[in-house]
Amino acid sequence: MTVIVTGVAGYIGSHIATALLAQGAKVIGIDNLSTGKIEFISPEIDFHRGDIRDKDFLTKVFSQIMNPEKSGVIHCAGVKFPEESMQEPTKYFDINTNGTLGLLGVMAKFQINSIVFSSSCSVYGNPTEGIPISEKSNLEPVSPYGHSKLLAERGINVISQYSKLSSVSLRYFNVAGNNHKMAYDSSMRNIMPNIYRSVTSKSIFTVFGNDYPTPDGSCVRDYIHVSDLAEAHITALAKIISGQPLLPAYNLGSSTGYSVFEIVNSFKEFCQPKFDFRVASRRPGDPAQIYADISAANSDLDWRPKFGLKEIIQSGWVAWNRRIS
Numbered sequence: 001m002t003v004i005v006t007g008v009a010g011y012i013g014s015h016i017a018t019a020l021l022a023q024g025a026k027v028i029g030i031d032n033l034s035t036g037k038i039e040f041i042s043p044e045i046d047f048h049r050g051d052i053r054d055k056d057f058l059t060k061v062f063s064q065i066m067n068p069e070k071s072g073v074i075h076c077a078g079v080k081f082p083e084e085s086m087q088e089p090t091k092y093f094d095i096n097t098n099g100t101l102g103l104l105g106v107m108a109k110f111q112i113n114s115i116v117f118s119s120s121c122s123v124y125g126n127p128t129e130g131i132p133i134s135e136k137s138n139l140e141p142v143s144p145y146g147h148s149k150l151l152a153e154r155g156i157n158v159i160s161q162y163s164k165l166s167s168v169s170l171r172y173f174n175v176a177g178n179n180h181k182m183a184y185d186s187s188m189r190n191i192m193p194n195i196y197r198s199v200t201s202k203s204i205f206t207v208f209g210n211d212y213p214t215p216d217g218s219c220v221r222d223y224i225h226v227s228d229l230a231e232a233h234i235t236a237l238a239k240i241i242s243g244q245p246l247l248p249a250y251n252l253g254s255s256t257g258y259s260v261f262e263i264v265n266s267f268k269e270f271c272q273p274k275f276d277f278r279v280a281s282r283r284p285g286d287p288a289q290i291y292a293d294i295s296a297a298n299s300d301l302d303w304r305p306k307f308g309l310k311e312i313i314q315s316g317w318v319a320w321n322r323r324i325s
Contacts, residue, residue: 002026002065003237004112006052006103007076008045009036012118012175012226014183016074017045019230030061030077040183052077052099058106065110072114072237073107075100081189082122082143089144096148101155108163114241116233119153119169119249121222122146126287132257134293135171135249142285157248166240173222173253173292175229177312178319185316186323191221191263192313196320199272207260209282212289220257220289225307225315228252232303239301246300253292254305266309271317 003020007013008029013036017027021044029045030052041047046064050057052075065071078096079085085092100117107115124133125140141147153169160167176192178184185193198205210217232252239246268275297303307315 001238001241002028002067002071004028004030004061004071004073005076006030006073007036007078007118008047009033009038009040010076011040011183011185011187012229013076014040014042015180015226016076016230016233018042018180019227019234021045023234028061028064030058037183040180042182052103053095055102055106058103059109062106062110062112065112068111068113070241071112072116072241073103073112074116074118074233074237075103076118078118080120080145082145083189085143085145085148092144092148093151096145097151097155100152104156104159104165108165113164113166114237115156115165115167116237116240117152117156117167117169118233119171120146120149121171121173121251121253121290121292123150123153123171124290126285127290128287131289132255132291132293133251135247135251135296153249166243167248168236168240168246169249170232170236171249171251172229173224173251173290175226176223176316177225177227177307178315179225179227180319184319184323191260192316193320195264195267195275196317198277199275200320205264205275205277207264207277207279208286210261210279211282214259214288216259216261218260219286220259220291222253222256222291223258223309223312224253224305225312228305228307232297232301235301235303247296250297250301251292251294252297253294254308255292255294257289257291258309263309263313267313267317270310270314
């Protein structure tokens with residue numbers, strides 16, 4: 001199997017590509033390196049630097065595919081920060097929505113008819129009820145980022161109805177952890193690297209809100225190990241290439257909510273006993289709790305997470321320390 005992975009130099013894309021290589025697949029990687037890191041890319045990957053919105057570039061890459069029936073795309077390239085999308089909405093629709101549709105056009109030209117799209121739980125917005133969230137939950141994005149992902153999903157679904165395209169969108173929640181010798185999560189917006197950053201910089205970590213209607217008063221979120229996420233993408237692609245019918249979209253998470261205080265205390269237990277934090281007021285728009293119903297992925301993809309919070313925290317901490325050593 002030959003797989004084109006877009007966004008291959010990113011934290012998630014590089015983990016997916018590494019897992020594909022371990023299973024014997026040929027991997028062609030695409031990334032414009034605007035946020036990805038060249039050191040995340042395995043030398044075994046046939047890497048091409050370029051932008052998914054550049055159709056001439058994509059045409060050159062896809063022209064290498066010799067057996068389109070046994071080839072597919074795992075599409076991770078995109079921009080992903082809800083707060084930034086409020087300031088630059090056009091950028092998000094251009095890259096996440098238009099970029100995806102342009103990619104589908106080039107795929108059709110070369111008769112490559114299988115795609116797994118990396119979507120997001122942001123398509124659900126900030127639900128206040130109906131937790132855990134299932135694929136039948138209301139789709140009510142609250143940011144241009146969420147809207148751009150949802151519109152890309154809908155474009156993929158419509159094109160699949162009127163062409164030979166087989167597709168599935170994977171809506172994942174909070175991705176963390178590590179199983180890659182080179183990659184790590186350095187996002188300024190994700191809780192795990194921010195905890196690690198606080199420790200290594202000897203600064204105080206901030207917990208926003210301790211008065212939510214949750215067991216300990218802090219926000220509850222769903223965290224999934226990046227290796228479990230990679231496995232789900234590979235499994236989904238293999239199934240659609242083999243012709244197995246799937247739902248248009250699946251949630252990927254742990255099906256368990258972890259509070260901010262649980263994460264902080266687990267980090268202190270497993271990694272660093274001396275860790276200081278402070279509590280600040282709530283941030284506007286933060287829902288009390290969000291976590292996934294993953295029963296559909298369990299059933300159709302025969303997929304379930306293998307790693308829990310301890311493995312997520314410890315593996316991420318090891319990768320963070322390797323990064324700064």
